Amino acid sequence: MKTRQFWYPLPERLIAQHPAERRGTERMMVLHRDTGMLEHRHIADIVEYIGPNDLLVVNDTKVFPARLVGTWTDTPGAVEVLLVSPAAAAGRRPPAASPV
Secondary structure, rough: OOOHHEEEEEEEOOOOOOOOOOOOOOOEEEEEEOEEEEEEHHHEHHOOOOOOOOOOOOOOOOOOEEEEEOOOOOOOOEEEEEEEOHHHOOOOOOOOOEEE
């Protein structure tokens, strides 16, 4: 699997920059697999979708600045570097890079 398989256009206006002012008001998209219907709810509504035998996995990792864009002063070229783990940020693993 290649990291480029996860690249898709995402407008900056849709990327959360700060936590919600009030807990529980974060947006959640629900896909009803039986009908294919999409529904937009709030994370506080998640209890309506979890059954007694379900497992909820919570990701509590911290986000670090991971996308670096560089340009050269003497050429029109540019490069984008995506750091995919803290080890990459520390220089222990080569990051994925692509021309911009």
